[in-house]
Amino acid sequence: MIRFGLDSFGDLPRNDKDKLMTHAEAIRQVIDEAVLADTLGIDVISLGEHHREDFAISSPETVLAGIATVTKNIKLASGVTVLSSDDPVRVFERFATVDALSNGRAQIILGRGSFTESFPLFGYDLQDYEVLFEEKVALFAQILKEKPVTWEGTTRAALDNADIFPKTESGRIHTSIGVGGSPQSVIRAARYNFPLMLAVIGGSPERFAPYIELYKEAAKEYGTSSDEIGIHSPGFIAETDEEAVRIAWPAHKKNFDRIGKDRGWPPMTKEHFDQEVEHGSLYIGSPETVAQKMAATIKALGVNRFDLVYGGGPMPASARLKMIELYATKVIPRVRELIGE
Amino acid sequence: MSKSLAILGAGKLGITLGQLATKAGYNVFIAGSGAPDKIALTIKVLVPGATALTAEQAIAKSDVVILALPLGKYRSLPAAALQGKLVIDAMNYWWEVDGQDNELSNPSTSTSELIQACLPASRVVKALSHMGYHHLTDEAKPAGSTHRKAIAIAGDTKEDTDRVATLVDDLGFDPVYIGNLAKGKALEPGFPAFGANVDAKTLRELL
Numbered sequence: 271m272i273r274f275g276l277d278s279f280g281d282l283p284r285n286d287k288d289k290l291m292t293h294a295e296a297i298r299q300v301i302d303e304a305v306l307a308d309t310l311g312i313d314v315i316s317l318g319e320h321h322r323e324d325f326a327i328s329s330p331e332t333v334l335a336g337i338a339t340v341t342k343n344i345k346l347a348s349g350v351t352v353l354s355s356d357d358p359v360r361v362f363e364r365f366a367t368v369d370a371l372s373n374g375r376a377q378i379i380l381g382r383g384s385f386t387e388s389f390p391l392f393g394y395d396l397q398d399y400e401v402l403f404e405e406k407v408a409l410f411a412q413i414l415k416e417k418p419v420t421w422e423g424t425t426r427a428a429l430d431n432a433d434i435f436p437k438t439e440s441g442r443i444h445t446s447i448g449v450g451g452s453p454q455s456v457i458r459a460a461r462y463n464f465p466l467m468l469a470v471i472g473g474s475p476e477r478f479a480p481y482i483e484l485y486k487e488a489a490k491e492y493g494t495s496s497d498e499i500g501i502h503s504p505g506f507i508a509e510t511d512e513e514a515v516r517i518a519w520p521a522h523k524k525n526f527d528r529i530g531k532d533r534g535w536p537p538m539t540k541e542h543f544d545q546e547v548e549h550g551s552l553y554i555g556s557p558e559t560v561a562q563k564m565a566a567t568i569k570a571l572g573v574n575r576f577d578l579v580y581g582g583g584p585m586p587a588s589a590r591l592k593m594i595e596l597y598a599t600k601v602i603p604r605v606r607e608l609i610g611e
Numbered sequence: 612m613s614k615s616l617a618i619l620g621a622g623k624l625g626i627t628l629g630q631l632a633t634k635a636g637y638n639v640f641i642a643g644s645g646a647p648d649k650i651a652l653t654i655k656v657l658v659p660g661a662t663a664l665t666a667e668q669a670i671a672k673s674d675v676v677i678l679a680l681p682l683g684k685y686r687s688l689p690a691a692a693l694q695g696k697l698v699i700d701a702m703n704y705w706w707e708v709d710g711q712d713n714e715l716s717n718p719s720t721s722t723s724e725l726i727q728a729c730l731p732a733s734r735v736v737k738a739l740s741h742m743g744y745h746h747l748t749d750e751a752k753p754a755g756s757t758h759r760k761a762i763a764i765a766g767d768t769k770e771d772t773d774r775v776a777t778l779v780d781d782l783g784f785d786p787v788y789i790g791n792l793a794k795g796k797a798l799e800p801g802f803p804a805f806g807a808n809v810d811a812k813t814l815r816e817l818l
């Protein structure tokens with residue numbers, strides 16, 4: 271069975287008076303959305319961390335803890351936890367706590383992050399980008415076994431037979447690695463026997479097929495499993511294609527241009543947007559349009575998890591809730607039908 | 612005669628360019644930051660037909676070398692090995708990865724001129740730097756295709772820029788010559804042509 275998820279970074283939505291919500295309101299909005307998603311049977315909600323003004327979530331597991339106590343079935347994941355600028359011991363402690371609050375529904379997606387604002391904020395040097403992730407993933411793989419850990423490295427204090435609490439009831443928190451297209455990261459996921467989550471946020475999804483092949487080949491070499499492969503891509507759903515584009519285009523452009531300003535990209539053109547909707551990695555349109563596109567990607571890549579990033583940019587809060595309803599009640603059943611489940 | 616191409620850097624850009632070049636019939640030699648066996652599996656699966664080597668070995672195999680490493684590593688480029696080579700600088704200053712670097716962010720010099728200064732015995736041409744790697748994959752088309760996208764080229768001698776133009780054309784893009792190496796500044800992050808995934812006419816307008 272394919273699992274379907276929703277992803278958010280806590281973008282600030284607009285309220286019913288068309289005003290941008292505060293960070294606090296935006297966080298409460300995500301709780302409401304998670305409750306709706308849970309009620310409608312969506313498999314997982316993943317929350318990513320940003321440390322910048324336009325996003326409300328910098329501490330995903332705290333928001334997940336809030337969601338944990340008001341939901342029943344939905345899995346609660348990070349997407350991603352920027353492990354390089356965090357402490358693996360603390361990450362485990364926090365997620366094990368969410369796991370307790372949610373009766374075993376916590377999940378972690380570890381990543382290097384495509385943004386680097388957390389590095390100066392927490393006092394890490396970008397020059398250590400590689401070693402920070404490599405060492406901390408190795409340590410985290412040990413911690414996940416929930417046995418006393420002895421470890422020594424260059425990026426944090428050594429651990430000598432350190433036992434870390436709380437223990438989970440299942441004995442293992444489901445943990446994946448999120449990858450944006452770095453082949454070394456794909457191989458690393460296989461080496462540590464972590465499921466793979468591919469972040470495909472632009473261009474044709476098919477071009478990631480060789481990366482999945484690489485993951486499987488690497489897993490064969492290391493004798494690990496390559497059974498779980500997922501994809502994360504942005505999208506938006508409304509009743510009709512026209513309405514979806516009308517709502518998503520200005521919000522998406524605002525998001526893209528704001529980030530582009532920091533990175534030196536030119537502003538997004540409508541042509542580029544349309545191209546991404548038509549052939550690329552924006553899943554925007556009516557339920558039928560989005561379902562067709564998702565099914566095509568799932569078939570082309572052979573993935574068994576699809577996380578749709580919803581509500582990118584300053585979108586009306588009501589449109590986000592409506593989208594979640596359409597995703598759960600129309601898109602997901604239709605995708606299952608199209609792929610023959 | 613078979614054509615050869617060396618690529619330094621086995622990340623997203625190096626892999627993408629390697630894929631396009633092998634498709635175009637080039638013998639491709641790729642070097643990552645460490646020993647070749649570290650990238651052997653990656654190259655075998657993602658760039659079938661290409662060979663993973665050390666930087667020195669890869670450079671020795673070809674007169675044309677593409678730099679597709681993080682720009683922040685430019686001070687450690689193998690200058691001696693690159694002597695006499697045509698070096699294509701496909702790198703950009705990316706403060707998020709390279710860290711804040713006053714030399715690289717100096718508004719009066721292009722980063723390609725810095726590379727040329729580091730490699731005095733090589734000929735540096737800037738190209739293949741302004742288009743995102745996923746667009747490079749998706750947009751490569753045979754010569755004469757409608758809506759073929761363009762790649763800008765900046766370099767100091769016609770002989771070298773013509774050679775790079777042939778490579779760009781082979782890889783699947785219309786070459787657009789924009790002037791000497793200093794003019795490559797116009798392709799850097801923060802300038803209108805950065806990120807450009809457009810045809811030749813539109814690219815010239817952006818410049």
